[in-house]
Amino acid sequence: MKLPVSAFTTSIILGAGLVSISLASILIKLCPAPPLVISTYRLGLAAFFYLLVSTVRRKPVWRAFDKTQRKWALFSGMFLCIHFVAWISSLSYTSVANSVVLVQIFPVFVALGSWMLLGEKPNRLTLIGIFLALCGSILISSFDESGGTSRALGNALAIVGAIGAAGYFIIGRKLRTHIDTLRYVSFVYTVAALLTFLITFSARQPLTGFSASTYLYLFAIAMIPQVIGHTSLNWALKHFSATTVSIVTLSEPLGASVLALWILHESLSDVKIVAGLLILCGVALTILGERKKD
Numbered sequence: 001m002k003l004p005v006s007a008f009t010t011s012i013i014l015g016a017g018l019v020s021i022s023l024a025s026i027l028i029k030l031c032p033a034p035p036l037v038i039s040t041y042r043l044g045l046a047a048f049f050y051l052l053v054s055t056v057r058r059k060p061v062w063r064a065f066d067k068t069q070r071k072w073a074l075f076s077g078m079f080l081c082i083h084f085v086a087w088i089s090s091l092s093y094t095s096v097a098n099s100v101v102l103v104q105i106f107p108v109f110v111a112l113g114s115w116m117l118l119g120e121k122p123n124r125l126t127l128i129g130i131f132l133a134l135c136g137s138i139l140i141s142s143f144d145e146s147g148g149t150s151r152a153l154g155n156a157l158a159i160v161g162a163i164g165a166a167g168y169f170i171i172g173r174k175l176r177t178h179i180d181t182l183r184y185v186s187f188v189y190t191v192a193a194l195l196t197f198l199i200t201f202s203a204r205q206p207l208t209g210f211s212a213s214t215y216l217y218l219f220a221i222a223m224i225p226q227v228i229g230h231t232s233l234n235w236a237l238k239h240f241s242a243t244t245v246s247i248v249t250l251s252e253p254l255g256a257s258v259l260a261l262w263i264l265h266e267s268l269s270d271v272k273i274v275a276g277l278l279i280l281c282g283v284a285l286t287i288l289g290e291r292k293k294d
Contacts, residue, residue, distance in 0.1 A: 017232025022255030024225035025096045026263055028088055031217035033210060035089040036200040038221060040207065043084060043193035045222035050186040057182070061190075064183040072171050073184070077191025079167030085196060087161030094154025096260035098140060100253040101276045102158035107286050108133045109166030117170070126289030133282030140275035185230075250280050 031038055054061050065073055083103075090099045108130050114120040122130070137159065168188070175184060200207065210218075233249065253276060260266040 013232050013235060017229050017235075018249065018251060018255060020229030020232065021225045021249070022252050022259060024221065024229070025091055025100050025256045026259050027217055027221045027224070028091050029096060029260070029264055031214060031221060033214050033218060034205050035092055036085065036196070036203055036205045037207060038218065039081075039084045039088050040193065040196045040200045041218040042088075042222045042226055043081070043189055043196050045219065046226040047186070047189035047193040049222075049227050050182065050189055054182055054186045059180070059183055061183045061186045064179050065187065069175055069178065070187075072175055073187050074191055076168050076171040076175065077188045078195060079164045079171065080188055080192040081164070081195040081199070083161050083164030083168060084192070085199065086157045086164060090154045090157035090161060092154070093150045094158065095151075095266050095272075096264065097253065097257040097266065097272055097276065098151070098155055099158045100256040101272075101279050102137060102140065102155055103161045103165065104250065104253055105133050105137060105159070105279055105283055106162040106165035106169065107283050109163050110169050111286050111289070113166055113170050123289050126286050129282045129285030129287075129289055131282065133279050133286065136275045136278030136280075136282060139278065140272060250284055253280065 028035075028038055033041075051061065087099065087103050090103070111122050111126050111130060115122055140155065172184065172188075257266075257276075
């Protein structure tokens with residue numbers, strides 16, 4: 001008999017998921033491998049893990065999709081590839097605080113994309129959220145002069161990463177109504193991993209020859225924030241509302257910034273704090289506005 005899961009247990013698992021995803025940017029900063037290599041290992045190992053689980057559980061992945069669904073899943077994998085390549089690359093140029101805050105604006109792009117592509121007109125709450133998040137993004141990008149052109153490039157890459165995540169979620173919202181989470185992520189992660197590998201190979205980035213500590217970082221990046229972190233959040237969706245989980249995940253930039261301050265000794269300026277608060281408040285309002293329409 002399946003025993004009910006207590007609220008305490010679900011909260012612990014959700015908390016573990018948040019800590020895991022907050023560690024992603026720190027582990028990436030500490031890993032000496034090139035960004036494309038990190039992206040390839042993160043997606044490749046995660047795809048292998050989920051494909052292995054699908055096989056053990058006898059849930060064939062390919063047959064879960066019809067021809068049209070496969071086409072959209074391919075696009076979803078492409079957007080996920082863009083997300084990880086751009087966001088992980090951004091950490092080589094900008095601070096953890098900037099990167100994780102800017103990439104978190106993806107719900108804003110989801111709302112804008114749904115409006116332009118799906119005809120889902122946003123309500124007033126969503127529009128206010130979009131405005132605040134975009135103001136915060138402009139503020140953090142325009143007044144952050146500590147790193148010059150390099151920092152600006154990193155901020156731009158983080159925003160591209162947010163756009164990639166938005167495309168992944170917009171398509172996923174449509175496909176997930178027909179396909180279970182395990183088979184969906186197995187297919188999409190595999191597509192994203194293959195695309196990332198092709199980009200890394202074309203860029204002539206080495207995938208081998210690293211030190212044992214570097215391989216350990218690469219394994220940790222795939223297992224902790226991707227497999228443990230994202231799986232915990234998906235599991236939590238069975239016990240908490242999507243709104244609750246979405247808003248709780250907004251604490252990731254706070255967790256990552258605190259860890260960066262402690263481990264990497266990255267400072268937080270007043271502009272970053274104000275801009276970050278604007279962005280997170282805007283994203284929270286956007287999520288609430290989107291859920292209110294449902």
